[in-house]
Amino acid sequence: MTEYEAPGDPGADRYDAVVLAGGAARRLGGADKPGVRVGGRALLDRVLTACAGAATTVVVADPRPTTRPVMWAREEPSGAGPVAALDAGLRRTTAGYVVVLSADLPFLEEGTVRRLLAALRASGAEGAVLTDPEGRDQPLVAAYRSAALRRELARLATEHDHLAGLPLRRLVAGLGLTRISDPVASFDCDTWDDIAAARTRIREHGHVLDEWISAVKDELGIDLDVDTGVLLDLARDAAHGVARPAAPLTTFLVGYAAAQAQGGPEAVAEAARKAAALALRWADEEAAEAKPDAG
Numbered sequence: 001m002t003e004y005e006a007p008g009d010p011g012a013d014r015y016d017a018v019v020l021a022g023g024a025a026r027r028l029g030g031a032d033k034p035g036v037r038v039g040g041r042a043l044l045d046r047v048l049t050a051c052a053g054a055a056t057t058v059v060v061a062d063p064r065p066t067t068r069p070v071m072w073a074r075e076e077p078s079g080a081g082p083v084a085a086l087d088a089g090l091r092r093t094t095a096g097y098v099v100v101l102s103a104d105l106p107f108l109e110e111g112t113v114r115r116l117l118a119a120l121r122a123s124g125a126e127g128a129v130l131t132d133p134e135g136r137d138q139p140l141v142a143a144y145r146s147a148a149l150r151r152e153l154a155r156l157a158t159e160h161d162h163l164a165g166l167p168l169r170r171l172v173a174g175l176g177l178t179r180i181s182d183p184v185a186s187f188d189c190d191t192w193d194d195i196a197a198a199r200t201r202i203r204e205h206g207h208v209l210d211e212w213i214s215a216v217k218d219e220l221g222i223d224l225d226v227d228t229g230v231l232l233d234l235a236r237d238a239a240h241g242v243a244r245p246a247a248p249l250t251t252f253l254v255g256y257a258a259a260q261a262q263g264g265p266e267a268v269a270e271a272a273r274k275a276a277a278l279a280l281r282w283a284d285e286e287a288a289e290a291k292p293d294a295g
Contacts, residue, residue: 017054018089021103080164241283
């Protein structure tokens, strides 16, 4: 029998995250699904970015390199299924709320995680789950009250004398749930066709720039959120008012200046404003010299 011990008093507003990343991926021919790359980033890293606000993130799988620091756990026995994996991850958390995610969600964003937590807190429910386009619950894209999960895990362990092999629906059936819809965030990658569809979507015109910026920030370990429109306007002004190669060099210098000032998005915006004003003054001088009466 699995004995369940709850940790100490959880924080009232913090949340932890448990990411299940140890499945067999049979529909992918046994491939390492969490490590499959979409937009140059491993699926697991994309999910870790979405729950970057967690106080503690536990990944239930064998350890591997990740772009963000995590704790590792493993269900016993290995491959015992999602309920046993969730139990193993939850034991390493202490917050009053826990976000539970699978590691194959290429379009999950931090905004969706915040929506789940807000729905959970506002509703008084024991869990807030995402629904897919067909209205089906996705219990591995959800936020739960930790105490409620522990209660149901303890109940299942008592009833079955183990958690291995139990379906996830047995666990969530005992919880009072509220639901939110997000057809894009609920998209998961079970097959190679799903992977191909995800890779195609991120290169579409309406998504490619945001995807690229997110990928670069992950690669460089940057959490800074800036107004990309400001930087694009600056690049345009530098390219048109000075010379085309001035665009990337100017935006680099703006970022460097903001870093030197140890500032956040406001420092980037201020440096961009100064550089854009300089580019316009440069262009004005050139226009003035081109006039017959410039002297």
